[in-house]
Amino acid sequence: TQATPLLTMFNIILFGPPGSGKGTQSEMLIAKYGLIHLSTGDILRKEIAAGTPLGLEAKSIMDKGELVPDEVVIGMISSALEANPEAKGFLFDGFPRTTAQASALDKLLQLKGTEIGIVLALEVSEEELVKRLLNRGLTSGRSDDTNEVVITARIAEYRKKTSAVADYYQQFDKVKNIQGEGSVEEIFTLLSNEIDSRL
Numbered sequence: 001t002q003a004t005p006l007l008t009m010f011n012i013i014l015f016g017p018p019g020s021g022k023g024t025q026s027e028m029l030i031a032k033y034g035l036i037h038l039s040t041g042d043i044l045r046k047e048i049a050a051g052t053p054l055g056l057e058a059k060s061i062m063d064k065g066e067l068v069p070d071e072v073v074i075g076m077i078s079s080a081l082e083a084n085p086e087a088k089g090f091l092f093d094g095f096p097r098t099t100a101q102a103s104a105l106d107k108l109l110q111l112k113g114t115e116i117g118i119v120l121a122l123e124v125s126e127e128e129l130v131k132r133l134l135n136r137g138l139t140s141g142r143s144d145d146t147n148e149v150v151i152t153a154r155i156a157e158y159r160k161k162t163s164a165v166a167d168y169y170q171q172f173d174k175v176k177n178i179q180g181e182g183s184v185e186e187i188f189t190l191l192s193n194e195i196d197s198r199l
């Protein structure tokens, strides 16, 4: 894939249910566009691995398939934004997951004189999500992927609290739905085309 460094600041939210391919596509998008990748799931798993008090609290919540409290993840994102003053743009992966997180993010970006450019929403059927996550659970070592009850709880949590985030950004005309089933390369092309059309 050819690199396309950004000329002006551009921030992207990669949105979608658990297992929709956000993590997978993020890795490819940051390589292509030179964005800073901010995945709240990854940051939380690092805290768990390091055995910090925050990690211990997060693990028990994540293992139930529930969302970590808003103030915790908003604090994490605020620190990450401050730690990257020279960024050409951020790719938010798995954040925001509630409308409270979305409005906090808007305020944080406003303070930096920037905003969300686009929300790319991956659409994948529930049957496919469960299949992918159980499959990842065979090798990932992620305790939240091994059990179908927890996976179903994560999807239910998404429908209850996270899907409203798309409505929040819809009012600003920032959401683009993307077919999230197909090969990783096909989906990457759809996402890249959408980004290129906005740059």
Ligand code: B4P
Pocket: 016, 017, 018, 019, 020, 021, 022, 023, 024, 025, 040, 041, 042, 044, 061, 062, 065, 066, 067, 068, 069, 073, 093, 094, 095, 096, 097, 101, 132, 133, 135, 136, 144, 154, 180, 181, 182, 183, 184, 187
């Ligand atoms: P995350 O780490 O964000 O986990 P996720 O949504 O399951 O991951 P993702 O969607 O990136 O997985 P991907 O499709 O790439 O969150 C984990 C937990 O952390 C949450 O449940 C919550 O407790 C907590 N948390 C995180 N952020 C939070 C926040 N902001 N607020 C509160 N709590 C928060 O990968 C899935 C699988 O599909 C992979 O195996 C991949 O190889 C496969 N796959 C990808 N694309 C495919 C394709 N096209 N075809 C077939 N398979 C594909």
